[in-house]
Amino acid sequence: MSTVERYNNTAIALHWLIALLIFIAFPLGLYMSDLKLSPTKLQLFSYHKWIGITVLILAVVRVIWRATHKAPALPDSISRLQQLGSHVVHGLLYVLLFAVPLSGWLMSSAKGFQTVLFGVLPLPDLVGKDKALGHLLEAVHQSLNYILLLLVVLHIAALIKHRFIDKDDILTRMLPKGKNA
Amino acid sequence: MNYLRHTLLLGLLLLCGHVSALEFKQVLTNESSVTFFYKQIGVPLDGKFNKFAAQITFDPAKIANAQARLDMDVASIDTGSADGDEAVVGKLWFNAKAYPAASFVSTGLKALGGNRYEASGKLSIKGRTLDVVAPVTFQATGTRGIFEGGFTIKRLDYAIGEGEWTDLGTVANEIQIKFHIVVNAAPVKK
């Protein structure tokens, strides 16, 4: 068992907060789109948009953290190829942390529904109202979400492999200090 | 000579801007619009009536005789989203089958000075009629005039949005209605 350097508390908090919000926003997005128009549907759309924009803000903070801190290196016990795979998946996840909420924001703008964060802070519309563009961006938002889902599945699969097959410390370095620290 | 005098006189009147010998009554519906503005969970939204008819008689020199009538086709409401357009004609919103038109019929016009007026009238929506007062401006260039104005209604006064939609936390009660009506004038026949 190799001991690896840990992520710091800021990185850990950001990681799990973003994960939690995505685990709420994703099923909420699926559920709400199929609802018949009702006050509940409008409320859920708002919550979804607010959670998504929060993810976007946290993603910015996270990238700033990442640009100013070095992530703990991967242990040598992990093969070159696996390290590369890990970097590719993490890189794509970072891209999607931006692309998914941005595509949602763009779609809402194109559909003519401004985003007013938490009902009080109006965000600028990124594009003008345009029905065709709105439809296109809806498909983009959906597709990016399915790519995100695929990557999260890979991410979790890798974690399970590390935990139960390789039995290394990859998971615990992203967990709050406690049992394993 | 007589003809020349008439032309000069008409020209003078037009120049004055205050075309008192003209009666504005030919509404150019294609250039006019009736729009509305409201808030949904803090989000400002707007829509318009794609179809409406307007009848106006307006002579700036004789505002006591001014008359206006607007009939909006409720089924032509454009909310900007397919979902919304479908819902809005339904029973809970405008119930377009039972009440196909919303109308405004003027009851009086007050001059407020300059190009400003105050129109009062009766607004009927969904079988309910209430008094409304709207500030209006009138701007004329030659024989073309533009009325611009608006007023705010409370949608629940007209039962616009019943059942679950009476919840004002989602769709606000205040609906601002704005109109922009372009009219052509003809010289008054004497």
Ligand code: HEM
């Ligand atoms: C982490 C961020 C986000 C995630 C994980 C996410 C996820 C999803 C998912 C899974 C759907 C359902 C797609 C489908 O129809 O199959 C969806 C729909 C939607 N999302 Fe997002 N979303 C996020 C951010 C945003 C943001 C920031 C906005 C807008 C500001 C937004 C606006 C929407 C809208 C309006 C729909 C419904 C589209 C429709 O059916 O009309 N999303 N989202």
